[in-house]
Amino acid sequence: MKSVFLTVSFAALVAALPQDGYGYGYVTRVTTRVTPTPRPTTTSSCTITICADYINSCSMGYGGCYPACPGLPTPTFTPPPCPTTTKKPTKTTSKKPCQTICVDAVNECGIKYGGCYCSEEPFPYTKPPCPSKTTAKPTPTPAGPRKCGGLQGLQCKKGETCIDDPKSPCGIAVDCLGICIVEQFCGGFAGFACKNKGDVCIDDPRDDCDPKKGGADCGGLCVPKSWA
Template sequence: MKSVLIAASFAVLAAALPQDAYVTRLTTKLTKTPRPTTTSCSITICADYINSCGMGYGGCYPACPGLPTPTFTPPPCPTTKPSKTTSKKPCQTICVDAVNECGIKYGGCYCSEEPFPYTKPPCPSTVRTTTKPTPTPTGPRKCGGLLGLQCNKGEICIDDPKSPCGIAVDCLGICVVEQFCGGFAGFPCKTKGDVCIDDPRDDCNPKTGGADCGGLCVPGAWV
């Protein structure tokens, strides 16, 4: 009974209040506070445009709902057109190896569209003469020894004046043409540059009083 009276009292109170005030209170009570929106955006769109002159323009911008979409203005076209660079057409390369009448070589490589750039060198006015070097006299032919080396026909084997031992103890000797020199009359050698040495085949020694000992002619370079 008491609850029925309380409900009737609320109904009477509601009827006594103005109609618009009652609606305002109900609206205020039922309105929800909106949640704060975040300022960061994880969606990005990049726009690339090309104007009438082929120049690129545009940019990137955040594309979340509620954010404005930017506009991009095309750049103006240049007033002067860039000059085109012309590349030279490659030419065929020719290589020439030439020789003049004196045997001097000349030439090289050049472009086939160009004239021959190399000039034939002149011949020297004086011809150089090459002198043959004087042959160095060779040593005497060796003979004797343990191998029993023989001399050529017309030569004899004697002890080498530069050797401390002779052919009698199996040392090597030298081959000479038998040409007598010296003696009591002092016969000279006939060939220029030859010297007269003591004949090692006899027992006569000019160093021990044999003034008339005979000798043999050998080249001076052998002594």
């Protein structure tokens, strides 16, 4: 960079300068070196970059990067405006207060129902129905036959008869257990049926007539079907 020298004459300084013996003033030459301002650097040739990051009052970021070589202008960044949000007015519904009534009701079957509700509203609780009085009775499981006979000589109740057990391979004649039944005749030539529902007619083991061996008119005895 070249320097420029400027020569400045100050006439006003003559009076202030010291005088020689002849009474003449000195003329002083003042020389000042002035460095000229450098020419602006072009944006394309600038190798210095500054990035500015700012935040406005709404915490929104703004700014940017720019070349920062001498002679180039420094840009200014304008903060973005804050967004304006308009809230919808909240609808307020004013409900007239009412008196609360609590009801503990009981229906005709002793079942409780009810609760609390506003006195200006109708009773909102429905009376529960009574349970049905007709309940199906459980079907009794028929008990097994009473045992009789055998080596112990078990006896039947009065009015019962001890016969061979149809499910046993041996009879009371050889000391096997039999069963006690209320004697009721069935079968025979007239084909008498059992009176009790669920009973079946079995061959009477006390006689010599065997329906399996041609005795079509053999008499029998009624026993529950589960015993046969």
